[in-house]
Every structure is written in C-alpha cells, then in structure tokens.
Amino acid sequence: MEKYSIFAGWLSAGIPPGADFSLHLRALEEEGGANPNFFHGLDEDDIAALFAVSCVKAFAPGEAVFRQGEAHEGIFVILCGKIRVYYLGPSGRELTLAYWSAGNFVGGPHIFGECQHMWSGQAEEAAEVLVVPGTGMRALIEQRPRLAVALVEAMAHKGKCFSSLIQMLGTRSAAERLAQLLLLMAEMGGQRIGDRIIINRTLTQDELARLVGATRQWISATLERFREKGLIEVAPDRIVILDEARLRCSR
Structure with missing residues (x-):
C-alpha cells in the first residue's frame, strides 16, 4: 500500500508531480497535449x-509493455516514465502514434480484454505502470461512476489525439509534418532566447522519422534543406529554430 499512499496525494493535482506532456503529431493551432491525470x-x-484489482509492474528502457497482435487482457496506467505507442506495418515499418507519460494509460482502444492489441507499447525510459485487468475494470466502473468518468475523459483525449494524427498524415506533406513536429517540440520544451528557440535533442532521426511517417534518410536530408534555407541550425545535442515564421510555412 506504500505506492497507493503516494498516489492518494495526487488527487488535487491536474498532472502528477514530474509528469511530462504527451507528444503526438498535431496541428499547432489545436489545443495542447497535456496528459489528463487518470487519478484526478x-x-x-x-x-x-483500483489498486485492489491491479498490480504494479516495472519496465526497463526498451522493454515491451504489450505487443500488437497479442491477447488483450486490460490496460496499463502509467505511474512514472514514458511509453511509446506504435503501429507495425506489414512491411516492418513502424509509425509512432504517441509518447504517453504519467497520468495517462496505454493499451486501448479496447478496455475490457477479449480481443487483440491493435498496436504495441514500449517503455522509452524506466517506467512503472498499474496493470488493470479488463474484468476488474468492468466490475469497478459498474459500481464507481467517478472511475467511469475518468476512463471516458481519457478515451476522449486519446480519440482527439489520434484523429489529429490521421488528419496530419492525410492532408500535410512530409516536410510540413516535420516542420510542425519541430515547432511542437519547441512549444513543449524549447528555450526561447531572443528570436531563437533551442530544442534539446531527446529524439533521434529514426524516432523523428517514425513520428512523421518518413525514413531516417529523408529526415536527414530535409533537416539539411531547412538548414540551408536559414530556418534551423542542427547540432548533435540540439536543434535551434532560427526563423519560426518561415518554418511554419514550410512545404
């Protein structure tokens, strides 16, 4: 019950201490991606x-939380760390759907089991999750309306995120998607110094490619093209946005 006593202290907070923002591809004009706190x-x-029907499980960086095609038995509420959710295509190419952090859950869209996972989840860093079996969740929401509301709100947030992703993939060029992603990263964690915005590089070119639906080689070439146009500077540990207005108009 030690962990339960920690989470009970979160009840008045919108986002658990240390929580980050969920990262997914979306248009900049849309509402930001702050994680809804499942416990709020x-x-x-x-x-x-909830803890009585669940168990806490730890995952090392790179370890699979669940795999596409495996039997679905419930959901995973993130207590700490970050989980990448991705779809694996028939060719073996991965498309990152989102990075989720503390206060959200992964393992949807199914909630109650009796099916297969539609995509995979992997710990991007050391993470702990609350494993909630589908049968236990079904019984709880029939008795506890606050838990049912928390589940609906979290599902609504995810539905909006994935709708935004589909719209971006279907209506924006790859160059536009990369520019949008850089601007989102700047919005969420960039350091503005004068007209410049410094983004510490936490994602590799491979990871950027999986987020925008491209290849690493294309990402490398397009970042170089942005650099030649005077839009950005690229260093091993950071990307600096030099001209935010022109980057927003990149095609």
Whole structure:
C-alpha cells in the first residue's frame, strides 16, 4: 500500500508531480497535449479499489509493455516514465502514434480484454505502470461512476489525439509534418532566447522519422534543406529554430 499512499496525494493535482506532456503529431493551432491525470477526480476509496484489482509492474528502457497482435487482457496506467505507442506495418515499418507519460494509460482502444492489441507499447525510459485487468475494470466502473468518468475523459483525449494524427498524415506533406513536429517540440520544451528557440535533442532521426511517417534518410536530408534555407541550425545535442515564421510555412 506504500505506492497507493503516494498516489492518494495526487488527487488535487491536474498532472502528477514530474509528469511530462504527451507528444503526438498535431496541428499547432489545436489545443495542447497535456496528459489528463487518470487519478484526478477519484477519491481514496476509488483508488484503493483500483489498486485492489491491479498490480504494479516495472519496465526497463526498451522493454515491451504489450505487443500488437497479442491477447488483450486490460490496460496499463502509467505511474512514472514514458511509453511509446506504435503501429507495425506489414512491411516492418513502424509509425509512432504517441509518447504517453504519467497520468495517462496505454493499451486501448479496447478496455475490457477479449480481443487483440491493435498496436504495441514500449517503455522509452524506466517506467512503472498499474496493470488493470479488463474484468476488474468492468466490475469497478459498474459500481464507481467517478472511475467511469475518468476512463471516458481519457478515451476522449486519446480519440482527439489520434484523429489529429490521421488528419496530419492525410492532408500535410512530409516536410510540413516535420516542420510542425519541430515547432511542437519547441512549444513543449524549447528555450526561447531572443528570436531563437533551442530544442534539446531527446529524439533521434529514426524516432523523428517514425513520428512523421518518413525514413531516417529523408529526415536527414530535409533537416539539411531547412538548414540551408536559414530556418534551423542542427547540432548533435540540439536543434535551434532560427526563423519560426518561415518554418511554419514550410512545404
């Protein structure tokens, strides 16, 4: 119950201490991607009941949390760390759907099991999750309306995120998607110094490629093209946006 006592202290917070923002491809004009805290709105009895039917599991960086095509048995509420959710195509190419952090859950869209996972989840860093079996979740939401509301709100947030991703993939060029991603990263964690925005590089070119639906070689060439146009500077540990207005108009 030690971990339960920690999470009970989160009830008044919108985002758990240390939580990050979910990262997914979206248009800049859309509402930001702050993680909804799954525990927000639950009282101590709700949390105790949730923990009673669940177990806490730790994952090392790079370890699979669940795999596409495997039997679905429930969801995973992220307690700490970051989980990458991705789809593996028939050719073996990966498309990153989102990076989720503390306060959100992964393992959807199914909730109650009795099916297969539609995509995969992998720990991007050391992570702990609350493994909630589908049968236990079904029984709880029939009895606890606050838990049902938390689940609906989290599903609504995910639906909006994936709708935005589909729209971006279907209506924007790859260059536009990369420019949008750089601007999103700047918005979420960039350091503005004068007219410049410094983005510390936490994603490799391979990871950028999986987010925008491209190849690493294309990412490398397009970053170089942006650099030649005077839009960005590229260093091993950072990307610096030099001309935000022109980058927004990149095609």
